[in-house]
Amino acid sequence: MDKSWDVIIVGGGVIGSACAYFLAASPDFQGRVLVVERDPTYQNGSTARSVGGIRQQFSTPENIWMSQFAAEFMGGVDRTLAVDDELADVPFTKKGYLILASDEGRATLEANVAIQHAHGASTLMLGPDELASRFSWLNTAGLSVGSFGSTDEGWTDPYALLQAFRKKARSLGVTYLNDDVVGVVRDGTRIVSVSTSSGDEHSCGWLVNAAGAQARFIADNAGIQIPVRSRKRFIFVIDCQNAPEGCPLTFDPTGTYFRPEGQYFICGKAPDPEDDPDCDDLEVDYDFFDEVVWPNLANRVPVFEAIKVVNAWAGHYAYNTLDQNAIIGCHPDVSNLIFANGFSGHGLQQSPAVGRAVSEIVTTGGYVSLDLTRFGFDRILSETPLAEQNVF
Ligand SMILES: Cc1cc2nc3c(=O)[nH]c(=O)nc-3n(C[C@H](O)[C@H](O)[C@H](O)COP(=O)(O)OP(=O)(O)OC[C@H]3O[C@@H](n4cnc5c(N)ncnc54)[C@H](O)[C@@H]3O)c2cc1C
Numbered sequence: 001m002d003k004s005w006d007v008i009i010v011g012g013g014v015i016g017s018a019c020a021y022f023l024a025a026s027p028d029f030q031g032r033v034l035v036v037e038r039d040p041t042y043q044n045g046s047t048a049r050s051v052g053g054i055r056q057q058f059s060t061p062e063n064i065w066m067s068q069f070a071a072e073f074m075g076g077v078d079r080t081l082a083v084d085d086e087l088a089d090v091p092f093t094k095k096g097y098l099i100l101a102s103d104e105g106r107a108t109l110e111a112n113v114a115i116q117h118a119h120g121a122s123t124l125m126l127g128p129d130e131l132a133s134r135f136s137w138l139n140t141a142g143l144s145v146g147s148f149g150s151t152d153e154g155w156t157d158p159y160a161l162l163q164a165f166r167k168k169a170r171s172l173g174v175t176y177l178n179d180d181v182v183g184v185v186r187d188g189t190r191i192v193s194v195s196t197s198s199g200d201e202h203s204c205g206w207l208v209n210a211a212g213a214q215a216r217f218i219a220d221n222a223g224i225q226i227p228v229r230s231r232k233r234f235i236f237v238i239d240c241q242n243a244p245e246g247c248p249l250t251f252d253p254t255g256t257y258f259r260p261e262g263q264y265f266i267c268g269k270a271p272d273p274e275d276d277p278d279c280d281d282l283e284v285d286y287d288f289f290d291e292v293v294w295p296n297l298a299n300r301v302p303v304f305e306a307i308k309v310v311n312a313w314a315g316h317y318a319y320n321t322l323d324q325n326a327i328i329g330c331h332p333d334v335s336n337l338i339f340a341n342g343f344s345g346h347g348l349q350q351s352p353a354v355g356r357a358v359s360e361i362v363t364t365g366g367y368v369s370l371d372l373t374r375f376g377f378d379r380i381l382s383e384t385p386l387a388e389q390n391v392f
Contacts, residue, residue, distance in 0.1 A: 001177075001200075006031025007362060008194055008204040010181045010218050012040075014047040014158065014348055015340050016210030017165035018355025021081070024172035028363040034202060035169070036194070038180040042162060044282065046212050047348065049315025050158040051235065051259070051266065053249050054349040055097040056121035057149050059112040059389035060325060063346065064119045065370050066353035071152035073352040081164040083171045088164035090156060095260070096248035097153040098135070098146055099390065100300075105253055106144040112390050113147050124148045137244035137301055148248070155249055155259060158348050165351070181211075184221035184337075191222060191337045206362055208338045213316040215341035224331050227380065228342040231319040232279040235268045236289045237261065237311035242303045255392050256296035264310060269293050270345075270392055282314045319344050323385035326350060328357060329376040338362070339377070345391060 007023060009016045012035040020035050042048045054074065056067045073080065074092040081088035101109040116123045126148055128140040134148075170176060183195035184207065193203040209218045213230035238258075249259035258267035269292060270276070289309060297304040320327060320342030327342040338361055340354050347354075353370060360368045367373065379386050 003200060003202045005034040005202060006205045007033045007208060008202055008206070009033065009035045009208040009210050010194065011035075011210035011212055011214075012037030012166060012176055013042065013045045013210065013212050014162040014165065014351040015212070015343070015354055016208065017162055017169055018351040019208055019210060019340060019358040020169035020174045020355075021165045021172070022355035022359035023362060024169050024174050026359045026363055029359065031205065033169075033174045034204075035174060035176045036179050036181050036196065036202075037176060038178070040176070040178050042159070046316055046318060047162045048159045049235070049313055050348045051249075051257075051268075052155040052158040052348055053097065053259070054092070054155060055149050055153045055249075056116055057097060057099055057112065057123055057147055057153070057390055058346075059115055060386060061115065061119050062370070062372055062375060063325070063350070063388060064116055064121055066350045068120065068152075069353045069356070069370065070349045070351075074156060077161075077164065081168040083167050088168070090160045090164050092154065092156050094152065094154040095246070097149040098248040098250045100131075100143050100146045100251060100253055102142050102253040103144045108389055109145060109147050121149070122151055124150060135244070135246070137247070137303060139300055139302055143253070153248075156348070161348070161351070165355070181218060184218060186222050186334065189333060189335050191334060204336075206336045206338060208340060208358055210340050213318040215318055215339070219339070219341075222334060222337055224334065224337075226327060226339065226341060227321040228327070229278045229319050229321055230280055230316045231276055232281070232314050233268060233270060233317055233345075234284055234288060234312060234314050235266050236293060236309050238265050238267060238304070238307040239263075239310050240265060240303060240307045242306075244301055244303060251392060252296055252300045254296045256293055256300070257392065258297060258301070258304075267293060267297060269296065279316070284312045284314050286312065317344050318342055318347070322380060322383065323387045324391045325386050325388050326354070326375045327377065327380060328354060328372050329361065331377050332381075
């Protein structure tokens, strides 16, 4: 194999594969792209373990814009990522996204929705009566308001999106290598090459860090610190005989969420911050379901009183401990290392916008479509959070 590449991407999850696709599809890019992925089954990465939610209900304008692009992209994803006339099969289930608030959370939710409206999102605000009439299965006790994204919000199949990006990227000439990047060679302000566990060295014009929850090890190798840590989240699959009809992806004020998945529902909740250590294992804590998730579910949706857990898994957020927002772009000291990291719980829906942004950095040196400058390194270096309010 030739070992000289214009762009090397470390990690072939949904972010790395979106970067590979957008680069290969760009008329302004004629170079050679290598994606190095240590686990071609993708079974342990964040992507395949994600909930796949897509929403414009954020408080950071950039997050709203990125999800608007995701909705647009998903609208034509079958043709855009078609290979040899075979359409890409990536669903976008637009059953909406509902975020519920008690009196305590009302002001924040209203402020978030005002920002969403200012940036073109059509989020509805529903009072308890409207909530009860739209969602007859919902217990509205203790609810003050709900924000409902009824258009262009819902969820996709994360693994299908990853595979569609990957397949299309490969059809456009991107090379995927099953190997593990173990070293990054930096010469002053530039990355020169990476070394892999199989003993190879690959030189690059650009290096993209798309290593998900392991991103900080690539950064460390380049002599750069990023506040990205691996944090565990559980997803429980439940069977409910009298399933709520027309159920959107719903967040209770407790942070407990649920959505339909085929004949079942999936659900979960982020642990409290003091119970959320850095973590690499994938063990499931079923007590967390019994003691925390289920009581919240049963309170909000009475038919969830009678449910059975039929499956469960754990996955890792690449958690940005500074502000739970993405880190995108180059560090000021290294001109050809692009970070696409720290997406916390919303990277799946950001993958089209991130892939496009990274291709724009490579081809033009800056942003063309969406200005994502505020997700750059300046705030990391000055430790000035760009805090997203709507994260769970
Ligand atoms: C439980 C859960 C629920 C989520 N829900 C949502 C949601 O509803 N909506 C949403 O938008 N997002 C959600 N997310 C977040 C989303 O899944 C992630 O932000 C997104 O998948 C990140 O993609 P990635 O490509 O950066 O990471 P990954 O999919 O983890 O890919 C990184 C890849 O890099 C590879 N890699 C790492 N180090 C190396 C190395 N040294 N050499 C070679 N390869 C390497 C890994 O093997 C891995 O395949 C959720 C995540 C979890 C865990």
